[in-house]
Amino acid sequence: MEMNIQVAVLASLFLQVFLIFIAPIRKKYSSSWILTPIWLAYLLADLVVDYALGLISRAQVAGGASDSKGDAYGDVLAFWAPFLLLHLGGPDTITAFALEDNELWRRHLLNLLFQLGAAGYVFYQSFPSSKLAVPTVLMFIGGTIKYIERTHALHLASFSKFRDSVLPPADPGPNYAKLVEGYVTTKILAMVPESKSQLVNVAEEDGKDLDDKEVIKEAFSYFKTFRGLLVDVIFSFQERNGSKQFFMCRTAKDAFRVIEAELNFFYDVLYTKADIVHRQLGYAFRAISIVFIVSALASFYFLSKHGFHENDMRITYTLLLGAIGLEFVALVRLICSDWTIACIATSEEQGRSDQEQKKGHFRSLFIYMGSNFINFLLKFKSERSPFALHILHARWSKSIFQYNFLETQLKKCPNRIEKLLGFLSLKEFVDDWKFKKVEQFSEKLGELIFDKLKRKARWGSTDEICGSRGKWALEHNDSRDKCKKLLRFVCDVDYGKSLLLWHIATELCYNTDESATDPDESATGCCCNTDQSTNDPRKTCKVLSDYMIYLMIKQPGMMSGVAGIGQIRFRDTCAEADRFFEENIFRKRNTSKRNACRILLSVPTEKDPAVVKGDRSKSVLFDACILAKELQKFQHKTWEILSEVWVELLGYAAIHCQPFMHAQQLSKGGELLTLVWLLMVQLGLSEQFQIEDGHLSARAY
Known part of the structure; x- marks a missing residue:
């Protein structure tokens, strides 16, 4: 013992x-x-x-x-x-x-x-x-x-x-009985909604990069404002306008830095002391x-x-x-944490106000010492010494997991082995090992997402953007007249079907694009960890496409609110692809992705698949072929259209995913979907901004 x-x-x-x-x-x-x-x-x-x-x-x-x-x-x-x-x-x-x-x-x-x-x-x-x-x-x-x-x-x-x-205090509002009684009897009061006198001043990018201290300070400020997101608290137009004005004049890099730091505060509250x-x-x-x-x-x-x-x-x-x-x-860790830096930075700003008012000399001395301490900590990070306290380094994994429909079908194991793996409950493990790839989040991808969302925040209404899953993107681009034929692939189908349709169509276009130097580049099994993977819209579309399918298949909890029967549809589509590839590809030993895509696109698609097959099977394989053929007609505009649609599909999933699911991912390396969710909220693209008019105020004629 x-x-x-x-x-x-x-x-x-x-x-x-x-x-x-x-x-x-x-x-x-x-x-x-x-x-x-x-x-x-x-x-x-x-x-x-x-x-x-x-x-x-x-x-x-x-x-x-x-x-x-x-x-x-x-x-x-x-x-x-x-x-x-x-x-x-x-x-x-x-x-x-x-x-x-x-x-x-x-x-x-x-x-x-x-x-x-x-x-x-x-x-x-x-x-x-x-x-x-x-x-x-x-x-x-x-x-x-x-x-x-x-x-x-x-x-x-x-x-x-x-x-x-996080719930705000109970608010009875103005005294309705007295206010209306005075208005009715005297007729000398005008009721002015609070929001009518407050307009959003949306500025362009000011070109000024935020330093590390400002990033933490702003992130902490918005964290305190929006921490109620996790429990579905509603917010007012003042809170929406404040964050929207700040993020609209930021660069994509700074916007994501603030979002990452803000999510870090959420993580600390939920998982640490x-x-x-x-x-x-x-x-x-x-x-x-x-x-x-x-x-x-x-x-x-x-x-x-x-x-x-x-x-x-x-x-x-x-x-x-x-x-x-x-x-x-x-x-x-306590002294060097983001919380301490945010507290001192906020106090420093308040200290400047005290100095302007000629008061608080002892407080000003404390703030001065705190400011020097912050600069000392941040200097460690910039110098990157072996013993540096990397306070601002890697707030999330920046991993964008990839799962590709076509690759899983072309490289899957023989049926006997598949059945054996299923019997041993090892099929999912083997599939992850063989097919789950990882791309690293890059500034180019961040710029694409941020620019598209900022454009929507500037010109679209909140209800329209939050409810759109490709329609707004197709109706607001330079080729909007030609894009009318594509609307049925987003408006007439549910989100899960639309997601799979656009994924397969993106893959077909990607592997048959004659302007690309190496269409099978992503099929080599290599994991691109540099900005080269997202340097052009073509590769960016593929990254987003494979990521969304990964979420639907491997993270169904995050997509359950929008994808519906996405996994059933995926399995039916796989079954149809198995049969088609067995008859047309495997027997001829033409298993490259380029050849598979060309053979798929060679199938006549004059008749709608639902008319020929009925709708018992939920497969969308040949519906996607029809969509791919329509997209190829746009030639050099194809990837611009696809990028806008994919960002909108990403945003729709992000804003409709339960906050609880976003919070869960913070302890697992984080997800791009979570960053996009919080960014959309900060840009005012959320259904949680429901207090539009605020209090009414009385004004004499």
């Missing part, structure tokens, strides 16, 4: 060290090779502590204090118990692995009471004769504070509490915790060690130094 206790206590410390350093990586990487170890460590951390506390309690009851080591062994066990409370509090970098963990805060509260009782019982067994009573009490208080922090953080991030915290720690009470409790832990080390160091076993002393010092090391790392 003695060895088990030692291993369990040290394992608990190791898991805390692992989590404090590795847990933040999950918002920057979407690989399962990163997420799975973090998930295992998160689960094991609590289990190991429970196991260790159980062993210590059992040893105390069984007379561990009176074995061959003497009474000192029981004192050491009692001293180790508060460390386990400290570990149960967990690191600041992770309180929840998934959003569902926040809903279990009551379970953690009950566990807190139970573990406090267990640790208190262990201490009681060695009291009052314990030689380590003072450091044990100090560690007990420090560990309790840490565990309370975690439980409180989970409570605040739970759905009901988070919703209550940031919202707890970055408060005055949080600072106070953190200071108390650190002081008590350091005091426990000092107290233990100066105590007489007579009667203590050497191995127990080594483990005890390891626990103490580990606890102080974890607190030091947490303190450094």
Whole structure:
């Protein structure tokens, strides 16, 4: 049992060290090779502590204090118990692995009471004769504070509490009875809607790039304004106009930098202790915790060690130094966090206002020191030294996963192997390994998305844009008259069917484009990680096309609100493609994507497939061929039209995806769809801006 206790206590410390350093990586990487170890460590951390506390309690009851080591062994066990409370509090970098963990805060509260009782019982067994009573009490208080922090953080991030915290105060509005009574009786009042006197001044790009400090400050400001997005809070026209005016005069690069930083604040609130720690009470409790832990080390160091076993002393010092090391790392992360930079930057702006009013000299000195501190931190990042604190580096994975219909059909395993893999439940794993590719988000792709959305925000109404999934793009381009033939592929079909239609049509056009130097370039299996993958509309369209199909097939939860029976339609289309390729391609061993596309386009399509086949099968293979032939008639305009349609299809999915699903992706490396969602909200392209008129005001004639 003695060895088990030692291993369990040290394992608990190791898991805390692992989590404090590795847990933040999950918002920057979407690989399962990163997420799975973090998930295992998160689960094991609590289990190991429970196991260790159980062993210590059992040893105390069984007379561990009176074995061959003497009474000192029981004192050491009692001293180790508060460390386990400290570990149960967990690191600041992770309180929840998934959003569902926040809903279990009551379970953690009950566990807190139970573990406090267990640790208190262990201490009681060695009291009052314990030689380590003072450091044990100090560690007990420090560990309790840490565990309370975690439980409180989970409570605040739970759905009901988070919703209550962001709801605006009840607003009865102006006194309707008195206002209308005066208007009716005297006829001397005019009712002026509040919004009539406030117009949006949409400026062009000012050409000024935001520095890192401004990015964080603006992101924090909009985070505080729009944090209610996650619980479907409605917003007013003032909030819409403020964010819209800011983003309309930004470059695409700066707009996405602000969005990325804003999503980082959302992540911190939902998955870490940031919202707890970055408060005055949080600072106070953190200071108390650190002081008590350091005091426990000092107290233990100066105590007489007579009667203590050497191995127990080594483990005890390891626990103490580990606890102080974890607190030091947490303190450094707290000081260097975006929250601290945003707080100081906001206070700096307020300090300038105080200086203009000739007041607040002490505050101005504090702000001056804070400003220098921010510049010092940001200088680390710009110099890129080996020990730099990369505060602004990689706020999300920037991975755009790709899944291609044609490639999966041409390179799939033989039917016998497919059936065997399905029987062994390995088919999805093998498909991901073979067909799921990754492109990196590039500035060119960001510019395309931002420019198209900004154009819609400038000229289109919110209802029209949010409800459009290609129609607006086809009706507002230079070839709008010719595009009328394409409207039926977006207006007369549901979103899931439209998505698959345009994906296959894009692939057909991509692989038969004679102006391209290498039509099969993307089919080589290489993953392009540079801007070359999105340097022209043709490749950009393919990236967006493969990404949207990936979401529909591999992330159906994010598309469930719009894609409907998308997966059934995809399977039926695959079945028809299997039959067609078996008859026309595989037998002739012409399996290149170019040849497959040419053979598909050679099929006569004068008759609508639904007329010939009926509508029992949901396949859209030859409907997509009809669409591709129509698109090829536009020649050099084809890719411009496709890019506009794909951005609109992307935006439609983003704005109709449940906020809960967007929030879930923040802990898995993030998704481009989530960035587009928040960007559309900031540009005013959201149905959550429902307060248009505000209060009516009375004005005399």
